[in-house]
Each structure stands twice: as C-alpha cells, then as structure tokens.
Ligand SMILES: O=C(O)CCC(=O)C(=O)O
C-alpha cells in the first residue's frame with residue numbers, strides 16, 4: 569500500500585532517476601546526451617579566448633582556449649559544458665590533489681569522526697591501494713570509504729547552510745583553476761569560496777537536489793569530473809519537469825549559471841567509461857612530468873599508481889561555489905551553534921551500504937534512491 573502511494577506520487581524527475589539507476593534489465597543509454605559535434609540539441613559556446621593566456625591555462629594543465637569544445641544545451645540557458653579541456657597527463661595532478669591533499673586537515677570529510685590521530689587518509693591508504701588487486705585484502709581502504717570533502721566555507725549537511733566561523737583556507741590551485749574556467753566562460757569576478765568534493769564508487773548515486781544554500785546565486789557553480797563516467801540528470805525548477813540525461817566523462821567541466829543555476833539535478837549512475845580499458849584513454853597516459861608550473865606540482869609515478877588503482881572503480885567530482893555576494897556577509901542568526909558538524913548527509917547513496925560495507929559506527933546515511 570505504502571509503495572503504491574509512493575509510485576502514484578512519483579514525480580517526473582524521480583521516475584527518470586529510478587530508470588537510469590536500474591541495473592536489470594540494463595537500461596537503454598541511447599537517449600543520453602553525448603557532448604559531440606553534430607548533436608542537434610547542442611550549440612557551440614563562444615569562449616572569451618583572450619581572457620586567459622595560453623601560459624596561464626597551461627600552468628593549470630588546461631589546453632589553450634582556442635582548442636576547447638564547449639556547448640550550450642537547447643532549453644537550458646546558462647548551462648555550459650566544456651568537453652575535457654585538460655592537457656594530456658595533467659588530470660592526474662588534480663586527481664592526486666583530490667585524494668592526497670584536499671583530504672587533509674583542516675578540510676572536513678565524512679570520515680572525520682572515525683579518523684583518530686594516526687595520520688591522514690592518504691598515508692593510511694596509498695600503500696594498500698598500490699598493491700596489485702590480487703594481493704589486496706578485501707577490506708576497503710579509508711580512501712575507498714571516503715564519500716565527501718568540503719573546502720573553504722564548509723557545507724553543513726544537517727542545516728544545509730554555510731557559516732562564517734566554519735571556514736578553512738580554500739586551496740589556491742583549485743581557486744585559480746576555477747577563476748580561469750569562469751573567465752573563459754565569460755564570468756568575471758568569480759571567487760572560489762566553497763567546494764564540495766564527491767567520491768563515487770560504481771554503486772554510488774547522488775540524490776535529486778538544487779544547490780541553493782549559497783547566498784550568491786548570481787555566480788556560476790563549476791563542476792569538474794575525473795575517473796569513471798556518469799549520467800547526470802538536469803531538470804527544471806520543479807521536480808515535475810522531466811530531466812535531460814547527459815553523459816559526463818573524465819575531464820569534463822560543467823558550469824551552471826543564470827537560469828540554470830537553481831535547477832534540480834542528480835547523478836543516478838556511475839558507468840565504466842566506454843572503450844573497454846580500465847581507465848579512460850586520457851588517464852591511461854603517464855602523468856606529465858613537466859615541473860614548470862608554479863601552481864600544481866607533478867604527480868609522481870608512485871602516487872599515480874595509488875590514484876590509478878583507486879580510479880579503476882571510482883569517479884571524483886569537485887564543485888566550486890561562491891557563497892557570499894560581493895560585499896555581503898552571513899546573516900546573524902545562530903552562527904556558532906550551526907557550525908557544529910555531524911557529518912550526516914542524505915545525498916550520497918550507496919547500494920552496498922545495505923550489505924554492511926561500512927565500518928560499524930560510521931555515521932548512517934539514508935539508502936533511498938533519491939532525496940528531496
Ligand atoms: O557529481 C556530480 O556531477 C554532481 C555533484 C553535485 O551536484 C553537487 O556536488 O552538488
């Protein structure tokens with residue numbers, strides 16, 4: 569009875585979410601939008617080619633802007649999609665930052681309450697990750713239990729707010745990457761003030777939501793994806809609007825701005841990248857050893873071994889947001905009390921949680937397919 573009521577009340581977004589989450593029978597992917605020339609729903613974006621020099625792009629691991637392919641999607645004004653603009657061998661550095669550096673204190677992550685004092689996630693996981701699959705214990709490393717990291721103003725998953733007091737310095741390299749990408753897309757004055765990094769495994773999904781907690785909705789939200797592919801659903805201002813399924817691959821960048829900034833969206837499914845290899849071709853080349861960038865140091869071959877092993881069944885997504893409007897401040901109410909973090913969130917869903925894959929005592933997350 570309860571299930572029947574739920575079915576009847578199911579909105580168009582949730583129906584689509586459940587469709588693309590389905591494993592059996594396999595879902596038909598032919599309706600998923602791929603970002604390639606010739607696709608009738610896409611319009612090329614005119615990038616601000618002069619806004620970022622080739623040299624500034626290069627030191628972030630980005631190709632000269634003339635070589636980027638960027639698209640608008642019909643029906644979604646303000647939504648931009650840049651097809652992997654990274655130089656060969658440079659995505660590796662951003663992946664290494666996501667696993668080795670951004671996971672360190674004072675940044676906040678879902679495992680904080682269980683970390684104790686003996687070292688960070690990377691130092692406690694990388695040797696195990698580097699062992700060949702066959703030699704590895706079946707127990708997951710801490711990095712494989714990581715679900716999210718927050719940067720800058722730390723998003724509070726309980727209150728769905730940011731707080732003035734709960735802040736740590738935003739990583740300078742990621743702030744610069746965000747500044748350059750936003751400039752290239754025609755946005756001046758973007759400030760990276762908060763980041764949410766999502767770590768997905770092959771059974772993970774991210775529930776239906778709108779990113780509305782930032783006080784500045786006039787600035788774009790930037791999203792960077794690495795590793796395995798995923799289906800991204802982009803909907804409307806109501807969940808009654810059926811979303812458009814889009815394919816995201818390693819290196820792709822999305823910008824949600826203007827009328828698209830506050831649209832419902834979700835990630836129902838992680839998929840192995842097409843083409844058969846363990847990693848997509850852009851990550852199958854060795855990490856670039858060019859050490860001329862003052863912003864982001866090369867990824868060593870041994871660090872890459874651990875990252876490569878991790879990414880065989882994972883996707884990482886970084887979203888970067890501006891929180892405050894220019895000259896603005898946080899509202900007075902309840903600042904300090906809200907800054908307490910319980911690390912519970914209802915967005916990251918995982919099928920294997922039902923089978924006890926998490927350590928006893930880790931904070932529970934809901935396992936429903938989609939949340940409001
Ligand atoms: O993983 C993604 O592509 C989406 C992430 C997202 O929507 C978020 O962090 O708010």
Ligand SMILES: [Fe+2]
Pocket residue numbers: 777778779833
């Ligand atoms: Fe989001």
